[in-house]
Amino acid sequence: MSEPSAEAADRSGRPPTLTERTIEAVREGIRNGTLVPGELYSVYRLADELGVSRSPVRDALLRLAETGMVAFERNRGFRVVLPGxxxxxxxxxxxxxxxxxxxxxxxxxxxxxxxxxxxxxxxxxxxxxxxxxxxxxxxxxxxxxxxxxxxxxxxxxxxxxxxxxxxxxxxxxxxxxxxxxxxxxxxxxxxxxxxxxxxxxxxxxxxxxxxxxxxxxxxxxxxxxxxxxxxxxxxxxxxxxxxxxxxx
Amino acid sequence: MSEPSAEAADRSGRPPTLTERTIEAVREGIRNGTLVPGELYSVYRLADELGVSRSPVRDALLRLAETGMVAFERNRGFRVVLPGxxxxxxxxxxxxxxxxxxxxxxxxxxxxxxxxxxxxxxxxxxxxxxxxxxxxxxxxxxxxxxxxxxxxxxxxxxxxxxxxxxxxxxxxxxxxxxxxxxxxxxxxxxxxxxxxxxxxxxxxxxxxxxxxxxxxxxxxxxxxxxxxxxxxxxxxxxxxxxxxxxxx
DNA sequence: TCGCCATGAGTAACATGTTACTCCAAGTAT
DNA sequence: ATACTTGGAGTAACATGTTACTCATGGCGA
The missing domain is CATH 1.20.120.530 (GntR ligand-binding domain-like)
Structure with a gap:
């Protein structure tokens, strides 16, 4: 009975893309403590935790990086940034x-x-x-x-x-x-x-x-x-x- | 004699990624009229015009889309946006x-x-x-x-x-x-x-x-x-x- | 015990493959 | 001529493959 995607369509007419859903998932993860600031994570792990491929996860994280919420470290992973x-x-x-x-x-x-x-x-x-x-x-x-x-x-x-x-x-x-x-x-x-x-x-x-x-x-x-x-x-x-x- | 990447390293120590170079390339393309506002383009074409794969081009355009410079249209392409x-x-x-x-x-x-x-x-x-x-x-x-x-x-x-x-x-x-x-x-x-x-x-x-x-x-x-x-x-x-x- | 180097696991960045969609244009019935 | 279907070309979004890099770990010599 319950829809697979919770608060889906916004009102833009289109169903949200996987990238957008991933962005929300990461925000939620930060809120409820699943994603700890400072800790090192990888796109690989996050991707199969969410059950999607690396592409939308990477896209989502890149967008979040743009606003400073997360930071990538080349060949190392990414971190949730706690603002100073x-x-x-x-x-x-x-x-x-x-x-x-x-x-x-x-x-x-x-x-x-x-x-x-x-x-x-x-x-x-x-x-x-x-x-x-x-x-x-x-x-x-x-x-x-x-x-x-x-x-x-x-x-x-x-x-x-x-x-x-x-x-x-x-x-x-x-x-x-x-x-x-x-x-x-x-x-x-x-x-x-x-x-x-x-x-x-x-x-x-x-x-x-x-x-x-x-x-x-x-x-x-x-x-x-x-x-x-x-x-x-x-x-x-x-x-x-x-x-x-x-x-x- | 001439370096392949022109104004490379900034001063961040690291050489710029392909994504970053693509962002600059798109900006330049807009400036010199190669990319016409309103026209429909595709990641495919732009990618092999620049001689790179679709990934960095897509990443670059997504970042530019974040600031409103370009807009994607699902399964159609993307446009350079002329602000009204x-x-x-x-x-x-x-x-x-x-x-x-x-x-x-x-x-x-x-x-x-x-x-x-x-x-x-x-x-x-x-x-x-x-x-x-x-x-x-x-x-x-x-x-x-x-x-x-x-x-x-x-x-x-x-x-x-x-x-x-x-x-x-x-x-x-x-x-x-x-x-x-x-x-x-x-x-x-x-x-x-x-x-x-x-x-x-x-x-x-x-x-x-x-x-x-x-x-x-x-x-x-x-x-x-x-x-x-x-x-x-x-x-x-x-x-x-x-x-x-x-x-x- | 301590410093040095090889080694391998894990990764972001980049490349390529796949899918489901949009639209246009050429046909077909009317 | 006009509306209606249909096929195919082209695409973003998503999936998977590859590469060159970083760094922790463990052996090895001092």
């Missing part, structure tokens, strides 16, 4: 530069249906928080940001941010619980939602900025905890994220 | 969001050597203008922006912009001459350079903004000229690039 403090900071800087204006535009462009959809995701986040289901929470968080970006109307921005989120996901996952701040992250979304419901771009932008900065600091803390890359993080942050000097 | 007004506008919006802050940071961080390097590229642009060598001009223009981005210290930003430039290159090339504005584009770089020499971030940011907006409008004009996508460009521009509303 430097990379995380860079990513936060990009997200600030793109998502803050996106939130502003979204506040102006949102239709009633859009607002309702955002509200839905926000409430789903609420449910996930009380249920303590971090996986579900991350999913709704992603959808919230995704919806907001689509609203802003720039498909390039959406794609870029989606890729960056991929690279950071494995830092945030199963670690936020540690600092019991799932609730905090959830609450930071409320001012964003409110500002968009009220159509106030500057407020929405400011709220998004606060949210991203706070999330960024959390991720950096987490990254510092697991690797010994002890904390010159503050210098990095000021250097790459710190607000551009306004005066001279 | 929509895509161009989106790209300009991203560049504004990322390169303006980058210019600000660069103004603060630049060392004497950095300033000299920028000056060099600027003067090389000058030479290209008087020589009427558009290809060389584009190259130095790219290097100028590339140096500036590296200065800003965010490798992700550098990579993103580099990819976007790729997608737009085939619109700008051999068309700027039409509006005889090579000189204008050159002159717009002076205020940027000056501001960085003087270490003034806000001035550098403003100059960069003016430059990108002006370049963007030129590209849009050009795109509108060759495709019949007649000009609702202005609405697009205001929608995606227009400064975010400052007040409420």
């Amino acid at each position: 403090a430097r990379e995380l900071t860079e990513i936060i800087a990009v997200r600030l530069a793109l998502e803050v204006p996106a939130a502003q535009r979204a506040a102006v462009r949102a239709t009633a249906a859009d607002r309702a959809a955002l509200q839905n995701e926000y409430e789903a986040m609420q449910v996930s928080v009380t249920a303590g289901d971090e996986t579900a929470f991350m999913m709704h968080d992603q959808r919230f940001h995704g919806l907001l970006l689509e609203l802003a109307g720039n498909a390039h921005v959406t794609r870029i941010i989606e890729n960056l989120r991929d690279a950071t996901r494995l830092v945030g996952t199963s670690t936020i619980r540690t600092s019991r701040s799932l609730e905090d992250v959830y609450q930071e979304h409320l001012p964003i939602l409110d500002a968009i419901q009220q159509g106030s771009p500057s407020t929405a932008g400011a709220a998004m900025r606060r949210h991203l900065e706070s999330t960024g600091r959390l991720l950096l803390q987490e990254a510092a905890r697991k690797s010994d890359t002890n904390l010159k993080s503050n210098a990095l942050w000021n250097d790459l994220v710190g607000h551009p000097p306004v005066g001279e | 007004a929509r895509e161009l506008t989106e790209i300009i919006a991203v560049r504004l969001a990322l390169e303006v802050p980058a210019a600000q940071r660069a103004a603060v961080r630049a060392t004497a050597a950095d300033r000299a390097a920028l000056q060099n590229e600027y003067e090389a642009m000058q030479v290209s203008v008087t020589a009427g060598d558009e290809t060389a001009f584009m190259m130095h223009d790219q290097r100028f922006h590339g140096l500036l981005l590296e200065l800003a210290g965010n490798a992700h930003v550098t990579r993103i912009i580099e990819n976007l430039r790729d997608a737009t290159r085939l619109v700008g090339t051999s068309t700027i001459r039409t509006s005889r504005s090579l000189e204008d584009v050159y002159q717009e770089h002076l205020p940027i350079l000056d501001a960085i020499q003087q270490g003034s971030p806000s001035t550098a940011g403003a100059a960069m903004r003016r430059h990108l907006e002006s370049t963007g409008r030129l590209l849009l004009q050009e795109a509108a000229r060759k495709s019949d996508t007649n000009l609702k460009s202005n609405a697009l521009w205001n929608d995606l690039v227009g400064h975010p509303p400052v007040g409420e």
Whole structure:
């Protein structure tokens, strides 16, 4: 009764290719700990674990390598890359530069249906928080940001941010619980939602900025905890994220 | 006497792979008109034109497809994609969001050597203008922006912009001459350079903004000229690039 | 015990084989 | 002439074969 390919067709009309399914499989493997960052793997092994040939697996990994999620080592294998403090900071800087204006535009462009959809995701986040289901929470968080970006109307921005989120996901996952701040992250979304419901771009932008900065600091803390890359993080942050000097 | 692979080793120590060389070959083919946008090509033909097997060619094209330069059509072939007004506008919006802050940071961080390097590229642009060598001009223009981005210290930003430039290159090339504005584009770089020499971030940011907006409008004009996508460009521009509303 | 070198297992990169699909164009019925 | 079928050429996606490389391991001499 159950279909062989789970969430198959998207809505693009075509069934997904093996390459695409492999990409999802690798992402899932990273999420649930099957693929450990730093460990050395090979296309051969992964291919017959997934029951497909090496070609689509290789294609999938090459695409993921493009975004920095994995790295190939010639004649050795490939590794899942755990982003360091430097990379995380860079990513936060990009997200600030793109998502803050996106939130502003979204506040102006949102239709009633859009607002309702955002509200839905926000409430789903609420449910996930009380249920303590971090996986579900991350999913709704992603959808919230995704919806907001689509609203802003720039498909390039959406794609870029989606890729960056991929690279950071494995830092945030199963670690936020540690600092019991799932609730905090959830609450930071409320001012964003409110500002968009009220159509106030500057407020929405400011709220998004606060949210991203706070999330960024959390991720950096987490990254510092697991690797010994002890904390010159503050210098990095000021250097790459710190607000551009306004005066001279 | 002449090496088989021209500008081989980069400086990464390793010789470039066939895939990488193919990527460069495709880019070059697009630049010099061997590969016509819109036309249907196949991996088979391209592979034996380049004298390699289908694998590296396919890998190369998949990577280029990731950035939107080419598009595959299942069982049909692939096309070089000419970006439309929509895509161009989106790209300009991203560049504004990322390169303006980058210019600000660069103004603060630049060392004497950095300033000299920028000056060099600027003067090389000058030479290209008087020589009427558009290809060389584009190259130095790219290097100028590339140096500036590296200065800003965010490798992700550098990579993103580099990819976007790729997608737009085939619109700008051999068309700027039409509006005889090579000189204008050159002159717009002076205020940027000056501001960085003087270490003034806000001035550098403003100059960069003016430059990108002006370049963007030129590209849009050009795109509108060759495709019949007649000009609702202005609405697009205001929608995606227009400064975010400052007040409420 | 310690350093050196041969050897072989395992791999990414590259090459070639196979399959199921799309489309065009030439035929055939109407 | 026009619509409708049909065959075949050409293709991306997927599978498998080959090569040249990296590195761990174990023997061998000091």
